Amino acid sequence: MGKRINEMINPALRNPEEQKAKKLDLTVAAVLLAVLLVFLIVLDNVLPQNSFTLMLIPVLKKGAIYSLACVSMNLLNGFTGLFSLGQAGFMLVGAYTYAIFSIPSGQHNAVYQYFDGGAIKFSIPELLSGVLGDTAGSFLGSIICIILAGLVVAAFAALIGIPVLRLKSDYLAIASLGFAEIIRAIFQWNGLGAVTNGSNLLRKYTAFSNMKIDIGSFSLKFSTLFPFLIAGLSILVIVLLINSSYGRAFKAIRDDEIAAEAMGINLFKHKMLSFVISSFFAGVAGALLAMYQTTVQASTFNTTMTYEILLMVVIGGIGSISGSCIAAFLYIACSEWWLRFLDSGAIGSISVPFFRDGFRKVVFSVVIMVIVLFFSKGIMGDKELSLSRMIKKSKAKRAARAEAKAAEGGEAK
Amino acid sequence: MSERNVLHVENITMQFGGVVAVNNLSLDIPEDKIIALIGPNGAGKTTAFNCITGVYQPTNGLVEFMGKPMVCGFPKGKMRKQYKGDNHELYVKQKTLSPTPDEITKLGIARTFQNIRLWKSMTVFENVLIAKHMRARQNVFSATFRGNAKEERRMREETMALLEEQGLEKFKDELATSLPYGLQRRLEIARALATDPKLLLLDEPAAGMNPQETQELADFIHQIRDKYKLTVFLIEHHMDLVMKISDYIYVIDFGSKIAEGVPKDVQSNQRVIDAYLGVSEDE
Incomplete structure (x- = not known):
């Protein structure tokens, strides 16, 4: 079984030593994931709510969502070499699709109060609840809505891709940024209010807090686990894609387009595939973000959001999946939690003159400049996090040190 | 003839x-x-x-x-x-x-280039393997979810065989650009041959x-x-x-x-x- 999984993850490995290393990595990853799973369930259900968990839980949820957003952007920017800046626009479409199809029908009049209860009168989780019961209905319903969000975004991307993917580098970036802004403007337009609620909020749809199983008086909550599961599965699919024949073709396009085309890789088809798949997962991330925020408003999905995601990708390392995930969690934790004190005006009880609203952003900018100037490859470069690689490195280091010592000893003699 | x-x-x-x-x-x-x-x-x-x-x-x-x-x-x-x-x-x-x-x-029709155009971030093996992508019978779903295992194995075996024929198998895990110039030329020809x-x-x-x-x-x-x-x-x-x-x-x-x-x-x-x-x- 282990061998089979090994072959599934990377059939290239014939070398027994590498196979062993891969096995170690996979085992470690599986153990860590199991620990994380248990920890998240405990966090949701057992741990008391105090100031620590109140900060930790949102950071974890948002970190998972942004990890997925970063990885999907990395697929496009880091692995296919298409510098696209449409991420926020795609996430917006995903978030709206999710919200529109999961607002309970009883709430339509309240949400769409300026548009006569809106045009769409049903809700997928509610329809399924009628058939499967409340719990299964809300779980399955929201998962279907999330997939639907991904599909709608993928369709949008396929349309936008036809003109945009004929452009290269900077032009592609500008065009995709423009399309993202157009999408945002359209979704805020009152003419489409019956569907998008114009510039008003969408709310009262199924959110993370609805993800629970009621057993008598006790309820088992999954509000933190749920985003981790969806984001984790999505990232797994992206990793599998990148290690497949198509992923290799994407990397070939990134390295040298002309050579790729001369070796029979259809540039447009493969760029389109990468663009659509990346957008699908951006849509999923958008849907999760909608669930996290409990309200959706088009104006929050602006270019700042795209830049934020791009920044995480760069900090993590362009072309590294694990780097993107690490950077997403670090970035979210810093901006939402660890650097909060900079805005509060004081450390503990000592007041500091510069610390006031917005100072966090100043510090943040400096940190980013330092990273871009001195660590331009990001945390991981284009490598992946792996225990076996670290062991190998430390062994090599130790061997080098021993050799240096031996050489020194020899000289002393 | x-x-x-x-x-x-x-x-x-x-x-x-x-x-x-x-x-x-x-x-x-x-x-x-x-x-x-x-x-x-x-x-x-x-x-x-x-x-x-x-x-x-x-x-x-x-x-x-x-x-x-x-x-x-x-x-x-x-x-x-x-x-x-x-x-x-x-x-x-x-x-x-x-x-x-x-x-x-x-x-x-396969070609090589005047100024060598190998894929820089990839190994010798991968460089040849990618040229096999064009003729593989698979789609993006079967490739992602490993439904193409047989096809993938065939591609890898053919690549390996081709590298052995060209005397490049020793370098298969090295970066393509780390090879000496003459071998890079040879690798480029091997890559072109991989497209049949x-x-x-x-x-x-x-x-x-x-x-x-x-x-x-x-x-x-x-x-x-x-x-x-x-x-x-x-x-x-x-x-x-x-x-x-x-x-x-x-x-x-x-x-x-x-x-x-x-x-x-x-x-x-x-x-x-x-x-x-x-x-x-x-x-």
Whole structure:
């Protein structure tokens, strides 16, 4: 079984030593994931709510969502070499699709109060609840809505891709940024209010807090686990894609387009595939973000959001999946939690003159400049996090040190 | 040996703005032969290659591959007035064909580049493996969820076999760009072979090689021609190599064909000597 999984993850490995290393990595990853799973369930259900968990839980949820957003952007920017800046626009479409199809029908009049209860009168989780019961209905319903969000975004991307993917580098970036802004403007337009609620909020749809199983008086909550599961599965699919024949073709396009085309890789088809798949997962991330925020408003999905995601990708390392995930969690934790004190005006009880609203952003900018100037490859470069690689490195280091010592000893003699 | 033409190039003209890079060039590449295209720097050799491989759409002319029209064009739009070549009415009635490079590769024409274009971030093994992607029977879903395991294994085995044949298996896990120059050239040829071509176009395969490497290359080209039943069409500057390996030579200068023939005839052709050595104005 282990061998089979090994072959599934990377059939290239014939070398027994590498196979062993891969096995170690996979085992470690599986153990860590199991620990994380248990920890998240405990966090949701057992741990008391105090100031620590109140900060930790949102950071974890948002970190998972942004990890997925970063990885999907990395697929496009880091692995296919298409510098696209449409991420926020795609996430917006995903978030709206999710919200529109999961607002309970009883709430339509309240949400769409300026548009006569809106045009769409049903809700997928509610329809399924009628058939499967409340719990299964809300779980399955929201998962279907999330997939639907991904599909709608993928369709949008396929349309936008036809003109945009004929452009290269900077032009592609500008065009995709423009399309993202157009999408945002359209979704805020009152003419489409019956569907998008114009510039008003969408709310009262199924959110993370609805993800629970009621057993008598006790309820088992999954509000933190749920985003981790969806984001984790999505990232797994992206990793599998990148290690497949198509992923290799994407990397070939990134390295040298002309050579790729001369070796029979259809540039447009493969760029389109990468663009659509990346957008699908951006849509999923958008849907999760909608669930996290409990309200959706088009104006929050602006270019700042795209830049934020791009920044995480760069900090993590362009072309590294694990780097993107690490950077997403670090970035979210810093901006939402660890650097909060900079805005509060004081450390503990000592007041500091510069610390006031917005100072966090100043510090943040400096940190980013330092990273871009001195660590331009990001945390991981284009490598992946792996225990076996670290062991190998430390062994090599130790061997080098021993050799240096031996050489020194020899000289002393 | 059959005398069928693998490639038939007819009146190809490539004009960029007012510059005619290739002018009314006609070539025939018979099956199983090694044909060379030579000419001084800037004569338009690589442009001719690019017209055949779909990088450029020729302004006028026709290319047939295995007896079927593959590329065909005539001056259109602004070019109708600017066109300086001949035969501009000849192909007007024909269907315009402008396949992209990948479509041409799929038909069975593979090429290498004058300045080596390997995929830099990838290993030797991956470089060859990716060239197998085009002919693999799979789609993005079966590839992602590993439904193509058999196909993937076949691709890997074929890649490995190809690397062993080319003597590159020792380097399979090294970065392509870390190889010495001669081996990079050889890897580029191996990558082209991985696309299962019928016709192999080599753009200056001996550029930057020392005499010994050039000698090895000559043997190597003969070898792969026999082994893979290929037809080889190459551009080259090393006259020793060209005279030694080619069955027939085309010479172009300023975009036009100035001579053709077997190596012995071309060597003694006065126009060829003039083109290479230069001829003074007042003569």
